Structures are given as structure tokens and as C-alpha cells.
Amino acid sequence: MAYRHRSSIDALPGYRQGKAAPVTPGLTPYKISSNENPYPPLAAVREAVSDRALVHLNRYPDMRGTVLVERLARLHQVAPENIQLGCGSTEVITQLVNLVAGEGDEVMYPWRSFEAYPIIVTGAGATCVPVPLNDRGGHDIEAMIASLTDRTRLVIVNNPNNPTGTSVSQEEALHLLEAVPDDVLVLFDEAYFQFNDDPAQAKGLELMRNHPNVVVARTFSKAYGLAGLRIGYAVAPAEVVQGLSKVALPFGVSDMAQEAAMVSLDVSDQLRDRVEGIMKERAKVVAALEGQGWWIPRSRANYFWLPLGGATDQAYESFLANGLAVRAFPNEGIRITIGEAEANDRVIRVCADLKEQGLI
Ligand SMILES: Cc1ncc(COP(=O)(O)O)c(C=O)c1O
Structure with a gap:
């Protein structure tokens, strides 16, 4: 049809x-x-889901995820106003793209990288700017800098990069941040952060403290093993979190996911x-x-x-x-x-x- x-x-x-x-x-x-x-x-995660979350399936979850948000804020030494939950970090990234980019705006990302990026950017009606990886499978920071335009609304750094596994260094990240205008957001997608043992790795949360345009996305899907429950989060400036919460899928993060994430932090x-x-x-x-x-x-x-x-x-x-x-x-x-x-x-x-x- x-x-x-x-x-x-x-x-x-x-x-x-x-x-x-x-x-x-x-x-x-x-x-x-x-x-x-x-x-x-883990047994503790199964118990939390079955004992605490399943009993009120007839109710909507806490949309803000207040308890977990406070817990994550303490963990990362930020204010709760700096944390935004999402239905997997895929949804957090979708919120961010929808917040900053629409028709005529550009979103830059390394390529090949996480295959959801072009889907999310196209879904928002914005223009994809994929920047080819270097010959070692890493981000080509100089090429990314050269691809900035006055239409760039978001630059995505995928650290470590999916699918090549390569790590972006703090030095490379600083070099990129120096070139990006202060009012253009830079997302550090750190879905595999816990597996990154590169001593020189860029540290998104640390960068965020000195660069107000930095946003970090993390997930419970990988190291925490909760892929099936769909829960991730962003750590971002409070103004950005306010914007993210407006475009978030209402009630996207289930109680089961919030409970399981809380317990996972307890048994880290x-x-x-x-x-x-x-x-x-x-x-x-x-x-x-x-x-x-x-x-x-x-x-x-x-x-x-x-x-x-x-x-x-x-x-x-x-x-x-x-x-x-x-x-x-x-x-x-x-x-x-x-x-x-x-x-x-x-x-x-x-x-x-x-x-x-x-x-x-
Ligand atoms: C680089 C990267 N970012 C984000 C995600 C999203 O994970 P989730 O939506 O399960 O949190 C993935 C999942 O494969 C990924 O590879």
C-alpha cells in the first residue's frame, strides 16, 4: 500500500x-x-525483580526513577538534577538527539560505530555526518574536527567504539573538545566503560566537570548484564537533563528495571x-x-x-x-x-x- x-x-x-x-x-x-x-x-537481582517489582505491575513506574537517580548521583558525585534515565542508553541517546537536532541540523559520529546512531539521527529528521575510522579502527579526531560546521548540533564519541573495541584517549578527547564550540554538545557514549582498561582512556565524567557541553551515557545492559530489562542513563548538565526529560518516552523505564539496577549497584x-x-x-x-x-x-x-x-x-x-x-x-x-x-x-x-x- x-x-x-x-x-x-x-x-x-x-x-x-x-x-x-x-x-x-x-x-x-x-x-x-x-x-x-x-x-x-545474580540471585539478588532476580529476588529484587520478583519480590519488589512484580507485585505492582498494575501501576505505572516512577517516571523520574527518583530513588535510582539519587543513588546514581551519589555514585558519580553529581546532583540528582544531572541524571536522566532511559529505556536503555539507546533511548537516552535518542532523547539527546531529539533535544538538539532537527531538520537541517547535523549530528556527527565515528563510522563504523553503533548502528543505532544513523537510525536515531534520521528518525529525528537531522542529517547524519559519519566520519570514517582511522586505519587502526579508532576515532579519526582530526577528521572529526574538520567535519564540524555551523550546523553541527551534537558530536558523538563512542568509547570504546562498537564494533572495533578501540579506546579514545583523554588527550584526543581534550583536543576534540577544544575545537567544538561551547554551545554544541559532545556525547561520550560509554556503554562498555567497565571493560576499558586503557590507562590513557578519556574519562567522560571527569571531562564533564570542566566542559559544560559534555554528556555521558552509560548502560546497565553490558557489564551489569541487564540487557533484557532496558535501562541506561545520562549524566549531563541540569539544563540538558530538563530538556531530555521533556522528550523522554513517558514511563519508558519499568519498575523492574529500576529495582534490578539498584540491586546491581549494591552487588557491584x-x-x-x-x-x-x-x-x-x-x-x-x-x-x-x-x-x-x-x-x-x-x-x-x-x-x-x-x-x-x-x-x-x-x-x-x-x-x-x-x-x-x-x-x-x-x-x-x-x-x-x-x-x-x-x-x-x-x-x-x-x-x-x-x-x-x-x-x-
Ligand atoms: C556503543 C553502544 N551504545 C549504546 C548501546 C545501547 O545499549 P542499551 O540500549 O542496551 O543500553 C549499545 C548496545 O549495543 C552500544 O553498543
Whole structure:
């Protein structure tokens, strides 16, 4: 049926969810395609959801998330007025783009990066300004600076970058911030912050204290393992938070998500152990692959990038045949999440086979 709509949406590739684990006879299937946490929810989180949140499903949640907002404010040493919740950090980023950019305005981001960016920017009616990554899979800060115009309304820094895993340094961030006008916001999307062990990494929250145009987005989906509950937040100047709350999806963050996030902060020691476990597995996989002769951009996240170019499709089929759902970007490469130890060992074996076949 022909219907009147915005033609800009026609050219937009929709969000592709990471594939489910393939069913392969005789093999335990693994889904390592969405940068999720392989650990099941902690008992304390399950209890909080079932004991406290499920009992009042007939009521709308607290739209402001008052208790959690206060808790996050204490954690980050800011005022509650500096915290805005969202239905995943995807919604927080959507709020921000809707707040600052519309028809004729530009939103800049590195590319390839989080695939929701172009969807969010196009959805707002604004213009996407993707700036290609450098040849090490990192942000090209000089090219980003050169792409600033008087129509730029938001600059997104994805640290570490999804899908390449590369970290942006504090020095690079400062250089960028110096070039961006004071009234143009810069978002540090730190979805994988807890996995970033780069000693030189840019610290969004620290930068925010000296640069009033900095906004930081964090999520409970990755290190905290709450992807299914949809909860993230922004730390931002109070004026920005006021604007975000006006464009937020009303009641977007459920009570279950708020309760689970609160408890997760209480048991952050247990979660930190899990994060460290994932980082150890990452080091194991990357060392094995480098030993096989692969070049991999330095990953500071819970995934890594195999730059396969034209061999991507063929390599993807090999992973699938081995019961592994990974994330392929045709003609570019494959992003692989660090998952269960057995999944990671199988990734190492598939990569060795790919090398032996002379695929790359
Ligand atoms: C870079 C980046 N930012 C933000 C998100 C959003 O996560 P969520 O909406 O689950 O908080 C993701 C999820 O994959 C991501 O990779």
C-alpha cells in the first residue's frame, strides 16, 4: 500500500538484532553476536525483580526513577538534577538527539560505530555526518574536527567504539573538545566503560566537570548484564537533563528495571569479578589469535573485531557451521563477543581453521 511518509526513512537500514545461536547437531550453540554478558542474572537481582517489582505491575513506574537517580548521583558525585534515565542508553541517546537536532541540523559520529546512531539521527529528521575510522579502527579526531560546521548540533564519541573495541584517549578527547564550540554538545557514549582498561582512556565524567557541553551515557545492559530489562542513563548538565526529560518516552523505564539496577549497584563487587573474568577471557582469545597471525584492533570492550574485508561472508558461514552466532558486517569484518569459555575456545579454533584455509 502506498502511504504518505518521510522518504528519508526509505534509505535507512533498520536495526539488525544479533542472530540467535544456530542449532548445529552435536554442538552447544552460542550467541556471541550482541555484546551481551554471558552470566545469568545474580540471585539478588532476580529476588529484587520478583519480590519488589512484580507485585505492582498494575501501576505505572516512577517516571523520574527518583530513588535510582539519587543513588546514581551519589555514585558519580553529581546532583540528582544531572541524571536522566532511559529505556536503555539507546533511548537516552535518542532523547539527546531529539533535544538538539532537527531538520537541517547535523549530528556527527565515528563510522563504523553503533548502528543505532544513523537510525536515531534520521528518525529525528537531522542529517547524519559519519566520519570514517582511522586505519587502526579508532576515532579519526582530526577528521572529526574538520567535519564540524555551523550546523553541527551534537558530536558523538563512542568509547570504546562498537564494533572495533578501540579506546579514545583523554588527550584526543581534550583536543576534540577544544575545537567544538561551547554551545554544541559532545556525547561520550560509554556503554562498555567497565571493560576499558586503557590507562590513557578519556574519562567522560571527569571531562564533564570542566566542559559544560559534555554528556555521558552509560548502560546497565553490558557489564551489569541487564540487557533484557532496558535501562541506561545520562549524566549531563541540569539544563540538558530538563530538556531530555521533556522528550523522554513517558514511563519508558519499568519498575523492574529500576529495582534490578539498584540491586546491581549494591552487588557491584560480584559484578566486577564477572567483568574481570570476561577481560581475562578477552586477553586469552586475543593472544591466541595474534599467535595465529591475525591483526586485531586493540579491544577495550567485551568484544573484538576481525577485519576480514571481502572474506567476511565466507568466514561468517564457518562460525555458523560451528554453532557460533557472530555479528558480520558484509565486506568489512566480524564482531565477536567474548562469551562463555567454551564459546571463546571454539572461536579460537574456527579462526585457526580460517587461517589454515588461507582465507585471510
Ligand atoms: C556503543 C553502544 N551504545 C549504546 C548501546 C545501547 O545499549 P542499551 O540500549 O542496551 O543500553 C549499545 C548496545 O549495543 C552500544 O553498543
